[in-house]
Amino acid sequence: MEKTLPRILRDVSARNPDVPAQYSRPDKKAPFEPVTFSQMFTAAKNFAAGLLSLGVVRGEKIGFISDDRKEWQQADLGILSIGACDVPRGCDASANDLKYILSFTEVKICIAENSSQAKKIISVKSEIPTLEKFISFDDFDDETIELCKKAGVEVLKFNDVVKAGIEFNEKNPEAVDAEIDKGEWDDIAGIIFTSGTTGTPKGVMLTHGNFITQLDELNERIYLFPGDKAVCVLPVWHVFQRLCEYVILNQAAALCYSKPMGSVLLPDIAELNPQILPAVPRVFEAVYEGIEKKMRRTGGIVEMMYKFFVRVAILHSRIKRRLLRQNFRTRYDFIVLSWITLIIPFILLTPFKALGNLLVFKKVRAMLGNAFRSGVAGGGAYSKVIDEYFWALGIKVVEGYGMTETAPVVAVRPIDAPVFSCIGTPIRGVSTRIVDMEGNILPRGKKGVLQVKGKTVMKGYYKRQDLTDKVLSSDGWLDTGDLAIEGVHGELKILGRVKDTIVLSGGENVEPLPIEAKIHESRFIATAVVVGQDQRNLGALILPNQEELELWAKENNIEFKDFEDLVKKPEAYKMINDQIQELVNAKNGFRMFEKIVKFAFLTKPFEVGRELSAKQEIMRYKLSELYAKEIKEIFKE
Known part of the structure; x- marks a missing residue:
């Protein structure tokens, strides 16, 4: 049966x-x-x-x-x-x-x-x-x-x-x-409508078999035991959370219901002492920001110690990943040379890492309980900064990738054998390939469009065979619309969306996500969206972190009536511009045409149904209409 x-x-x-x-x-x-x-x-x-x-x-x-x-x-x-x-x-x-x-x-x-x-x-x-x-x-x-x-x-x-x-x-x-x-096996279990980042919602028909195919290897990569607990904070209609719950139940573990807010989630974790936390990257970013903010408010010797030990731990982790080949690589390297040059710095840093663990990191990890095994980040791009931070502190968070049309998991890093800055290899039952815009298969190490085939792929879009035919080939390959690259051992790294690509008037193709991710490293910036389609250069829409910006203004004796007044101050624009230029430059690997030349301030957070889809993704196609005035001002000669 x-x-x-x-x-x-x-x-x-x-x-x-x-x-x-x-x-x-x-x-x-x-x-x-x-x-x-x-x-x-x-x-x-x-x-x-x-x-x-x-x-x-x-x-x-x-x-x-x-x-x-x-x-x-x-x-x-x-x-x-x-x-x-x-x-x-x-x-x-x-x-x-x-x-x-x-x-x-x-x-x-x-x-x-x-x-x-x-x-x-x-x-x-x-x-x-x-x-x-x-x-x-x-x-x-x-x-x-x-x-x-x-x-x-x-x-x-x-x-x-x-x-x-x-x-x-x-x-x-x-x-x-x-x-x-x-x-x-092939009965339809649900029709999940995509959140409509490209306009019209599409009803994805997912079968029992689509979900069950993933339970085989996910039980090994994201493992639980009878009686273990997993905290649920995502919208369950969304396919990532729904699959997580089937994975949890299949292993006789418990679903624990909480909310993705620090004031609720952290006390719940303290009470439940769970093993697993599946969540969108924003939840892990919020935990990171909460720790950083707490340390800044504490100040003094405590903040200095924290910053020192975090830097040491990150450097120690970078060296360790290099020595143990835990980094995403697109070509083979000569590991003996790495050992010769890096083993002494690694040994010298190890006592400092141990001291940081004793004085700082142990207390941070305690916030997640003493049974915590791993977080699982999916449903959006997972920041390299956040990834590196948790890795350095000894908190495991593995990144996964998928889409509604694949029910959803295509790949996820295994908890016990993660490779940094990637989503791991495809799970059993799923095949992937990278192709160029004409559909030609590309060799390993070349950037192209990710295609997926296997028993996780949807039956199609409900009552929309025309849309199904656009993304699903006659021989079963699904065009994800995502740009990716394959590593030396078959690991995948997602680079952005094909439709997010900005083409400048000079013909340069720009992927906005890496630039936005870098800008988000500033504690003064809550949201950044890169714009510039058909323009000579790039601009950005910037929503400042209100609390941090107002605190900065008070510390620098800048008078303002309210937040709306503060963002009009030349000093505020200059400070944020300095932040952006310090982050997005050649030193950090960005090309000249990827520089943000000018930006416009926003003062209201993005809302679901307006700028954001139901799963909190930016609906870029709406921004040119909603912020036409601001974008026009950015590119005014």
């Missing part, structure tokens, strides 16, 4: 019935409470039976608008148990997004986490004619219930559907297991 996701849960539950599968707080002040695998599987079966009692059939699409919580996984696995599939999105989705997604997939039943989600959907109900029922995790308020009644949408509580399922199972004790047994 082929594996499916509900069968995996059934098997894991049978082997580990009393092992915790989930930890969550019943309310913000309460301690974490466990749900065992037996309880979780029972809840999923009861919800599945409740759906059967409502007339849900195999292949039916169920809308699923909710943030991560224990009921999400129980409902998800219940839906999959009877051969239906979910169409998920988070609570930050706009009414327009929901209108498009739910109407396009013609859902009859939609899980809505709370009143807020139901109201958004009801506001566009006239354009979702198939919608008949809501299933709510939290009780709807009276106003929402009245709106649903007027719109002709029935409201059911999740717990009531589960109770109906219990009654259904008592009368039909074999029904859900029989449905689980009917499941096939």
Whole structure:
């Protein structure tokens, strides 16, 4: 019998019935409470039976608008148990997004986490004619219930559907297991709509097999043991978090629900003492920035010691990686020469590294508990500075890469054998190649477009064969649209997006991501976006770090009324410009045409649905319209 996701849960539950599968707080002040695998599987079966009692059939699409919580996984696995599939999105989705997604997939039943989600959907109900029922995790308020009644949408509580399922199972004790047994590897598990960084969202059809293919080797690269804990902070509708949760459950470890905010995450980690933290790079950047800020505020001898030991640790780690060949390389090197020249500096630095570990780094690592094995950074570009910092401090964070269309993992560094500044080799079941713009296969060490083939690749875009044909060849190669290069042992390094490439009027091609990543090293800059398509040189949109900029102004006796007034000061522009020029220059490996000649200040953070996609990626195609005035001013002669 082929594996499916509900069968995996059934098997894991049978082997580990009393092992915790989930930890969550019943309310913000309460301690974490466990749900065992037996309880979780029972809840999923009861919800599945409740759906059967409502007339849900195999292949039916169920809308699923909710943030991560224990009921999400129980409902998800219940839906999959009877051969239906979910169409998920988070609570930050706009009414327009929901209108498009739910109407396009013609859902009859939609899980809505709370009143807020139901109201958004009801506001566009006239354009979702198939919608008949809501299933709510939290009780709807009276106003929402009245709106649903007027719109002709029935409201059911999740717990009531589960109770109906219990009654259904008592009368039909074999029904859900029989449905689980009917499941096939190629059944669609979910239709996940891409966040639309290029405009129109596309519904990616992902099968049970797409997800399960990855569980084979990911169990080795990101390993857990029964009873281990992994903290969940990402939006679960996003394919990275969804796959992480299947990986965690498959190894009989527990999903622990938290939030990606330092004020919530760090206390939760202290209480849970987890082994794994999968998160977008921004979460690890926030941890880094929090430590740096704390040290700057402390000042004095403590800050001096911290800075000294960090520099020593980074240099020590660089030498060690060189000696042990743990750096990404595109060609073979002569390691004997490295040992001859570097072994003495390595030996001399080792006692200082040990002292830094005792006085500083041990305390930093303690913030993540005494059981922490690794962080997993995915869903965006992972900064080299952050990568090097955590590596030097002895905190393992491995970088992975994938996309919704590959469910999502293509490659990830193994926890026990990482190679710095890359995403590792492709996992088993996945093949990759690098091609030029004409589709010719390039040799190792040459930059080109990454293509992927294997059992993780999607079935296609829902109802959009035309779009599927644009990215998926007849022989199964998926064009990722990402620029990459292959290392000496097959490791991959992602260099940016093909469509992000800026072409200057002189014909120079510029990848903005490395420049932006370098600019972000300044503590005074919160967001930087490089612009300059068809211009003679590059410019940038800069959002300063308000707290740091205002502190700098006070220390330098610069008077200002508010933040808006401060960014108009010539002194502020000069200081930020000095920061940019110090970072983006030939000394740091940038070419002359990659220099930022002029920039414009922004004063409001980017927002999801405006400048950012739902997974917090910059939608560059929108910026030229939203900031037309600022961009025009940058390039004014």
